[in-house]
Amino acid sequence: MTNFLIGTAFAVLLTLAIATVVTGVITALKVGPPPPSITRHGRWELRQLPDGTTEYTWIARQAGHFSPETNPDNRKPHGRHRVAR
Known part of the structure; x- marks a missing residue:
């Protein structure tokens, strides 16, 4: 009887x-x-x-594009945003 109850409980848990x-x-x-x-x-x-x-819309900055608002000092990009020449 005990084996039957354990088997039934296992089957119910497996089904769930x-x-x-x-x-x-x-x-x-x-x-x-x-x-x-x-x-x-x-x-x-x-x-x-x-x-x-x-409506307000989010405008994502393009990679490699540095506008005055994202680069106020007009510095060259660095790191992974470096421009290839």
Whole structure:
């Protein structure tokens, strides 16, 4: 009798574990890939939409592009942002 109870408990736990994994996989497939992350390099800009309304949009700074707001002293880039010549 004891072996039957232990076997039943093991079967129930195994079924719950498999159901949890299947539910996680189905949820992950429904959600899809994550949106692209916003890096800390860039700025918020107020843009006007075609219908006349406005919204703030994050404008990411391009790699290798150093505008006056990101390079106030007009220094040359260094590190991994070095411009190839």
